[in-house]
Amino acid sequence: MGRLSGKRAIITGAxxxxxRASLLLFAREGARVLAVDREVAALDAALALAAxxxxxxxxxxxxxxxxxxxxxxxxxxxxxxxxxxxxPLLEQTVEQWQEILRVNLIGPWLMIKHAAPAMIGQxxxxxxxxxxxxxxxxxxxxxxxxASKAGVVSLIQTAANALLGTxxxxxxxxxxxxxxxxxxxxxxxxxxxxxxxxxxxxNPLQRHGRPDEIAAAALFLAxxxxxxxxxxxxxxxxxxxSTHPFAGHRR
Numbered sequence: 046m047g048r049l050s051g052k053r054a055i056i057t058g059a060x061x062x063x064x065r066a067s068l069l070l071f072a073r074e075g076a077r078v079l080a081v082d083r084e085v086a087a088l089d090a091a092l093a094l095a096a097x098x099x100x101x102x103x104x105x106x107x108x109x110x111x112x113x114x115x116x117x118x119x120x121x122x123x124x125x126x127x128x129x130x131x132x133p134l135l136e137q138t139v140e141q142w143q144e145i146l147r148v149n150l151i152g153p154w155l156m157i158k159h160a161a162p163a164m165i166g167q168x169x170x171x172x173x174x175x176x177x178x179x180x181x182x183x184x185x186x187x188x189x190x191x192a193s194k195a196g197v198v199s200l201i202q203t204a205a206n207a208l209l210g211t212x213x214x215x216x217x218x219x220x221x222x223x224x225x226x227x228x229x230x231x232x233x234x235x236x237x238x239x240x241x242x243x244x245x246x247x248n249p250l251q252r253h254g255r256p257d258e259i260a261a262a263a264l265f266l267a268x269x270x271x272x273x274x275x276x277x278x279x280x281x282x283x284x285x286x287s288t289h290p291f292a293g294h295r296r
Contacts, residue, residue: 048268050075053115055107055160057081057098057152058125060088063175063223066256067122067263074264076120079111098125098152101159108159117167120267121160123153124175129190142189149193150200157204161213169212173266174201175259176217178282185221185285194219198278205276214275216266221282223254248283 054071058064060082068090071078080088085095094110096103111118129145153174164170179186180194197217204215222244244253262281265271280286 048074048264048270049120052076052119052267053079053111053117054120054122054267055079055081055111055118055156056122056124057096057107057156058175059090059093060084063220063256063259063263064122064124065089066260067124070257070260070264071120071122071267074268076267077115079107079114081107082125098123099147099155101155104152104155105159108156108163112163118160118163119167119170121156121170121172122175122263122267123156123172124263125152126175126193127190129187131187134188137187137189142192145189146193146196149190150196153197154200154204157200157215161204161208161211164213165208165211169214171267171271172201172204172213172215173263174215174217176201176219176278178219178221178280178286180219180278181280181286201278202276214266214271216271216274216276217278218259218262218266219278219280219282219286220259221248221254221280221285223256223259248285249287250283252283254281254283 049071054076056064056068056078059068059080068078068080078090080090080093081096082088083095085093092114094107096107126149127145129141157172160172174197176197177194179191180198201215201217259281262279
């Protein structure tokens with residue numbers, strides 16, 4: 046307990062899935078959390094804001110609110126994202142690409158742009174962004190989603206270096222298959238087919254992940270325990286990204 050004691054944190058996409066699990070964990074570990082989502086009614090937090098993570102005015106307002114309420118911001122988990130579905134590559138539209146990139150890639154950049162100055166003024170802080178294993182290998186998501194998450198990995202690397210000497214750290218988490226609102230159709234379809242036991246079978250742990258397992262990684266990166274971790278993309282995927290596809294034997 047108390048791993049974020051006294052910290053002032055912002056979590057986007059906090060109403061469900063990974064964001065909600067992180068909100069509950071951060072609060073339990075002593076942080077004051079500003080919870081952000083499009084649907085503020087679903088947020089269970091002392092301080093919550095309805096905001097569009099891909100809109101600059103909204104992001105600036107979120108950071109400004111945290112600074113006004115609590116005097117600064119120590120940790121940010123830029124987690125909000127959209128999947129875009131699995132529309133075939135040649136049937137996708139420019140508008141679909143633009144919306145996915147706006148939320149998934151421009152959104153984290155906007156949070157870095159507006160949170161970093163506040164952190165610099167207080168001597169440092171931690172910014173964590175949600176990427177994906179789809180950023181690392183093909184066939185873990187649709188093309189625009191995968192491209193947007195690959196952009197997040199590049200973003201945290203370039204941002205970490207752009208902020209050299211400031212004490213602001215920027216890292217990313219690359220979740221594997223986690224059961225969330227975004228991935229629920231995959232799970233619902235498997236359950237309807239009676240193949241739920243096969244979900245996650247391609248990774249060495251041979252199971253899917255839980256939102257709280259990603260929240261635990263976000264907690265580490267947001268805390269002082271990761272004080273020497275910067276510009277890194279952590280895969281939390283049961284080992285999926287550690288290998289190329291293969292037919293392994295079952296015990």
